[in-house]
């Protein structure tokens with residue numbers, strides 16, 4: 001594949017080639033691999049670009065010098081800017097910033113312990129364990145629980161961290177069609193030998209916004225004995241009684257779902273994640289989960305901010321009511337305009353473009369109109385399933401949602417896509 005249009009790689013190649021160790025090699029192959037990979041992304045319209053936010057207030061922000069209305073953050077309750085959360089962070093760092101070590105060495109602060117206790121209490125689980133992020137938690141949990149000879153059964157659209165976690169664990173990974181509990185049962189039936197089985201599913205699917213068939217999966221787990229692990233990164237704070245998430249919303253408890261993941265970086269507006277569930281399982285993870293044992297504990301101030309966020313989220317029924325009314329308003333408007341939106345009752349609303357270039361074009365037209373909605377393309381979603389991932393928050397207003405729907409319809413028309421109703 002041609003690389004001559006990528007000058008930075010050429011200069012890197014010259015530098016590497018000049019080094020004595022590299023000179024002995026027939027060809028400097030790393031730059032080639034990177035250039036090929038980048039060129040392949042270019043050809044497929046799959047370059048990924050980070051945008052720089054220079055300012056934000058509510059859902060308004062400045063991105064690369066331009067003011068936009070943000071419809072792609074996961075700050076579903078708007079807590080990332082809540083005055084009490086900010087004050088707790090500030091007050092929490094008067095003793096210092098870093099936790100200075102992993103939890104098992106000397107990094108476990110009383111604020112971490114309080115956060116674990118309060119999240120366990122909120123989710124009505126006997127115990128909870130804090131991790132640096134949801135991604136780390138998923139890797140750590142599945143690695144700590146699974147081993148060679150075990151089977152890990154997963155929804156095909158699970159988050160990347162769950163898929164990677166199963167691969168790292170040494171267990172056999174078996175994926176079932178999206179949302180298909182019967183498919184999960186069929187995959188489970190392939191499990192043989194003395195190993196154990198675990199079913200892992202997103203509670204709310206991060207790119208589609210729909211909810212997993214948790215009751216059916218719980219029934220399967222009751223009758224066939226696999227451990228059920230629910231990653232509720234996008235459900236906690238948003239769904240269920242007191243925002244306890246998709247597990248509680250399905251009327252399930254720790255007896256049905258012995259372990260679940262709650263992330264702090266989405267509806268809670270801070271950073272980090274907790275795994276909540278049966279005391280023995282959580283205790284086992286506290287001693288063996290590598291992402292917990294071998295990683296510096298979160299700054300205590302972040303735990304303080306998260307405690308404040310959890311306390312607000314538990315009682316934020318007004319914010320949840322606003323959010324769910326906006327979700328319904330968005331869906332009604334999208335329906336009227338013939339937009340192709342996947343079924344979802346959550347803040348994640350996927351407006352389908354299917355084609356990568358159409359998704360990019362629509363995103364650009366929206367940005368020109370003052371709306372920030374990122375285009376999601378493979379490999380984040382399956383081939384031919386590119387989309388605009390709209391996310392709604394309690395801080396949006398009705399008129400902003402209406403304006404977004406109008407702009408989406410215009411973007412769809414500009415991209416030459418036929419409306420559904422036509």
Ligand SMILES: Cc1ncc(COP(=O)(O)O)c(C=O)c1O
Pocket residue numbers: 133134135136138159161202204205206231233234263264265272273
């Ligand atoms: C379903 C799901 N699980 C886990 C994660 C990772 O969580 P974190 O962002 O805290 O690493 C994400 C993040 O996007 C997610 O969508």
